[in-house]
Amino acid sequence: MGEDGSVTSAPQRPDGQTPTPRLIATDLDGTLLRDDKSVSLRTVAALAAAEEAGVEVFFVTGRPARWMDVVSDHVHGHGLAICANGAAVVDLHAGREFVQVRALPRATALTVVETLRAAAPGTSFAVEMTTGINYEPLYPPFFQDPGAHVATAEKLLEEEADDTSAPVLKLLAHHAELAPDEFLALARSAAGAYASITRSSPTALLEISGPGVSKASTLELCCAERGISPAEVVAFGDMPNDVEMLRWAGTSYAMGNAHPDVIAAASGRTVANNEDGVAVVIERILADRAAQRR
Numbered sequence: 001m002g003e004d005g006s007v008t009s010a011p012q013r014p015d016g017q018t019p020t021p022r023l024i025a026t027d028l029d030g031t032l033l034r035d036d037k038s039v040s041l042r043t044v045a046a047l048a049a050a051e052e053a054g055v056e057v058f059f060v061t062g063r064p065a066r067w068m069d070v071v072s073d074h075v076h077g078h079g080l081a082i083c084a085n086g087a088a089v090v091d092l093h094a095g096r097e098f099v100q101v102r103a104l105p106r107a108t109a110l111t112v113v114e115t116l117r118a119a120a121p122g123t124s125f126a127v128e129m130t131t132g133i134n135y136e137p138l139y140p141p142f143f144q145d146p147g148a149h150v151a152t153a154e155k156l157l158e159e160e161a162d163d164t165s166a167p168v169l170k171l172l173a174h175h176a177e178l179a180p181d182e183f184l185a186l187a188r189s190a191a192g193a194y195a196s197i198t199r200s201s202p203t204a205l206l207e208i209s210g211p212g213v214s215k216a217s218t219l220e221l222c223c224a225e226r227g228i229s230p231a232e233v234v235a236f237g238d239m240p241n242d243v244e245m246l247r248w249a250g251t252s253y254a255m256g257n258a259h260p261d262v263i264a265a266a267s268g269r270t271v272a273n274n275e276d277g278v279a280v281v282i283e284r285i286l287a288d289r290a291a292q293r294r
Contacts, residue, residue, distance in 0.1 A: 020289050021055055022232040025219055025245060028061040028071065028279050029200065030238040031255050037070060044074055047278035051076035053286055058082060058222065060215045062127055062207055062241050064169070072096075084128060085198065085241050086218035087169040087209050098130060102218065103167035104210040106157045112191045112208055113153045115273045116173055119190035120183065125153035126172040139174055140150040142205075171208040173193075180204045184240065198241040207241060216244035230235050234285070236270070236278050237262055242292065253281055 026032045034040060047057055059071055059081040068081060072092045075081065079093030084232060089100040109127070116123050133139070134149040134156045147170035149156060157168070175183050182206040187197050196209040223233060235242075235249035238258040243265045246252035254263040256272035263269060270277035 009050060009072045020285065020292075021234040021251065022228050023056045023058060023061045023223060023226070024050055024234050024282065025058045025215075025249065026236040027062060027215075027238060027242050027245075028059055030257060030273050031236050032059070032273070032278050033070065033243075034096075035129075039071060039074060040279070041081060042274050042276045043279040045061060046276075047074050048076065049286055050172055050282050053289065055285075056226070056228075058219065060086075060219055060235075062132070062215075065090040065098070065130075066132070070091055080222070082215060082218050082222065084169040085196075085200075085207055085209050086213050086215045088130070089222065098229070098259075100218075100221075101167050101169070102210055102213045104208065104213070106165075106168055108169055108194055108210065109171045109208070110154065110157050111194050112171060112173075113157070115191040115194070116187055120175055120178065120186055122172050122175060122177065126157045126174075127153060128169045128172060129166040130169060131166040133172075139172075153261060169209075173206040175204040186266040198243075200239040200241040208239065214244045215241060216248040220248060221247055234281070236281070238273065253277070 032039065032043060048058055056077060057143055061083055062085045065083050068083065068090065072167035075092045080099065081092055083090055086100055087102050091097045124136045124139040126133055126139045132147055133145050136153055137150055140199050168275055169174055173187065180199060180203060183227050184197065184199050184206060187206050191197065194200045195211055196213050197206055199206050230248055233249040235245050236255065237246050238255040240259055240261055243261055246262065246265045251268065252266040253268045253270045254266035255270060255277050258276065270281050
């Protein structure tokens with residue numbers, strides 16, 4: 001969900017001519033998905049047209065792999081998606097199988113927990129692993145998981161901490177009283193030396209990954225494997241966890257409903273997610289490409 005006034009007029013093009021991309025990287029919630037978490041028919045058609053034109057599409061999201069069913073039917077070609085803010089690459093054609101994991105070391109997560117408890121008393125935690133989510137008793141149950149273990153973060157991170165334990169993808173930290181951006185700034189100041197800290201929720205809910213792990217860094221790895229440069233990537237996003245990706249991509253668009261930091265980071269701006277802002281830009285890119293070939 002975005003935090004800035006929605007833009008519903010025509011998209012603002014980045015300075016200069018937008019090159020024909022080889023890859024489109026798009027966030028999901030607040031970006032590709034409408035607020036009701038659906039993918040519009042217009043967006044489905046635009047994604048399919050891009051792939052048919054030889055432009056790869058990567059979904060790059062903070063969502064865990066188990067929440068990717070909403071777009072699984074709309075991945076063509078490679079079938080890959082970047083999940084958990086870059087901590088995992090999954091194959092949606094193979095039942096959300098993990099292709100790559102960039103884990104948060106448990107010792108690092110414990111250090112972050114200790115640091116944030118001291119810096120922001122009242123913080124509660126959840127631990128997202130490749131096998132699912134576990135959380136503390138006071139952590140808000142945003143999405144009930146019947147298989148979750150409930151215990152202190154220290155216990156959740158210490159138990160079974162051996163070579164056979166499930167990798168930790170990210171740590172989630174929630175505060176009931178602090179404003180979202182205030183909590184993010186405080187956490188980065190206190191614990192930013194240990195981990196990558198960002199947010200995508202309208203509440204004071206932080207997402208904490210391993211050092212150097214972000215949507216941008218994992219997207220860069222995936223592009224390097226394909227010989228794709230940043231200049232050949234067009235990216236879309238709406239929240240702080242998209243900022244690094246939008247800065248990395250040669251061309252980037254903040255959604256009309258985007259957070260102010262996202263607007264500042266992007267080279268262009270499109271209309272809001274509920275107005276199919278991603279599809280609007282893809283349609284224009286493909287139309288420009290067709291015009292150039294005439």
